[in-house]
Amino acid sequence: xxxxxxxxxxxxxxxxxxxxxxxxxxxxxxxxxxxxxxxxxxxxxxxxxxxxxxxxxxxxxxxxxxxxxxxxxxxxxxxxxxxxxxxxxxxxxxxxxxxxxxxxxxxxxxxxxxxxxxxxxxxxxxxxxxxxxxxxxxxxxxxxxxxxxxxxxxxxxxxxxxxxxxxxxxxxxxxxxxxxxxxxxxxxxxxxxxxxxxxxxxxxxxxxxxxxxxxxxxxxxxxxxxxxxxxxxxxxxxxxxxxxxxxxxxxxxxxxxxxxxxxxxxxxxx
Numbered sequence: 001x002x003x004x005x006x007x008x009x010x011x012x013x014x015x016x017x018x019x020x021x022x023x024x025x026x027x028x029x030x031x032x033x034x035x036x037x038x039x040x041x042x043x044x045x046x047x048x049x050x051x052x053x054x055x056x057x058x059x060x061x062x063x064x065x066x067x068x069x070x071x072x073x074x075x076x077x078x079x080x081x082x083x084x085x086x087x088x089x090x091x092x093x094x095x096x097x098x099x100x101x102x103x104x105x106x107x108x109x110x111x112x113x114x115x116x117x118x119x120x121x122x123x124x125x126x127x128x129x130x131x132x133x134x135x136x137x138x139x140x141x142x143x144x145x146x147x148x149x150x151x152x153x154x155x156x157x158x159x160x161x162x163x164x165x166x167x168x169x170x171x172x173x174x175x176x177x178x179x180x181x182x183x184x185x186x187x188x189x190x191x192x193x194x195x196x197x198x199x200x201x202x203x204x205x206x207x208x209x210x211x212x213x214x215x216x217x218x219x220x221x222x223x224x225x226x227x228x229x230x231x232x233x234x235x236x237x238x239x240x241x242x243x244x245x246x247x248x249x250x251x252x253x254x255x256x257x258x259x260x261x262x263x264x265x266x267x268x269x270x
Contacts, residue, residue, distance in 0.1 A: 035085035036109075036127045038139075039076035043092070046070055054099040054142045069148025071095065073141045077109045082132040086115045086124035091143035097123050098151075099142040109137035119146075155207035155248060158198030166214075167194040173264075175223030179239060180266045182221065192220070192268045199230050199248055201259045206249040208236055213267035219244035221266040228261035229254035 044050070046068045054060040054072075066072060071092060091097050096119045102110035108130045115124035129135030167173065169190045176184050180192070188194060197211050213219050218240050222232055230248050237245040250259035 033083050034080040035083045036077045036079050036087055038087055039078075041090075042074040044072040044074060052101050052103060052140050054101050054140065058099045058142055060099075060142065067149055069145040071143045073143055074138050075141075077127050077135075077137060077139050079109065079127070079129045079132050079135040082128075084126055086126045088122050088124050089139070089141040090122045091141065095143040095145050096120055097141050098144055100125060101140050101142075103138040103140070107137045108135045109139060111139050151202040153203045153205065155199065155201040155209055157209050157211065158200065165196045167196075167264075169193065173223070175225060175264050177221040177223040177264065177266045179221035180268075182223070182266060184223075184226075192266055193217070194223075194264045195267055197263045197265065199261050199263050201230055201248060201250050201254075204250055206233060206247050208245055208247045210237075210243050210245045211263065211265050212243045213265060215242075217267040217269055218242055219265050220268045222246060223264045223266070225262045225264075227253070229259040230261035230263075232263065 044066065046066045048066055050060050050062055050064050050066055050072060052072070053062050060066070060070075073089070073091065075089070077087070089097065089100060098118055100111045100114070100123070110128060111125045112128040113126045115126065117123075123141070125139070127139065129137070167188055169188050169192060171188055173182050173184055173186055173188055173194060175194075176182065177194075182188070193214070195211070195213060199209065201207055211219070211222075219242070220239055222235070222244065224230070224232055229251055231251050232246045233249045234247040235244070236247055237243065244265055246263070248261075248263075
């Protein structure tokens with residue numbers, strides 16, 4: 001019997017139909033995981049009123065007048081499913097970014113985390129939403145001209161806000177805490193906890209900052225993350241008190257505009 005040959009056009013049509021059938025049968029989540037899209041950028045310039053709070057060292061609050069040398073850039077973000085793929089937010093020429101945030105309270109779309117360093121021209125940000133399938137709302141990036149609007153000399157603490165900022169008894173320590181004889185990787189003992197503070201310095205000077213333990217506990221030691229851009233150079237208060245005052249100074253590997261690090265205070269029950 002002679003061989004039977006299927007026409008090429010028939011095979012192509014069959015393949016197309018199979019792919020379409022597979023796509024229709026795929027779970028909805030698998031088809032809706034595209035990264036968010038951003039609309040055109042809108043500039044809110046110096047002299048205008050800020051519609052949002054931008055935290056950290058920027059200290060810009062909703063209703064404040066935007067200072068000279070600073071701009072807010074606004075994009076409308078549209079979700080296409082829960083995605084961990086970041087989007088790139090870009091400042092105008094000659095400006096660097098120093099903070100981002102969502103719209104007003106209750107905004108359905110918000111930047112969840114950053115994938116890059118502050119004080120660069122761009123930053124990659126992961127966006128999340130109350131409705132990750134079709135959420136839509138504004139995101140903001142604060143941009144500054146460092147020649148016109150540099151940060152004031154000094155240092156600041158970013159208070160622990162997320163549950164992950166506290167390591168409790170039984171969990172592993174991410175740092176060495178010499179005063180408490182706690183080593184990196186060891187389990188935190190009963191009755192103690194590690195509280196993480198973000199430290200930021202804006203110049204090469206030494207700055208004293210005060211970290212407070214949760215109510216009913218006292219500080220027993222401090223540890224710094226490995227490779228930190230900031231070192232704890234001197235303890236200015238005694239252990240055994242609720243608040244711990246420490247002098248910090250930037251290290252040689254710190255960023256040129258801002259030095260940051262995580263400081264962990266071991267807090268124990270009285």
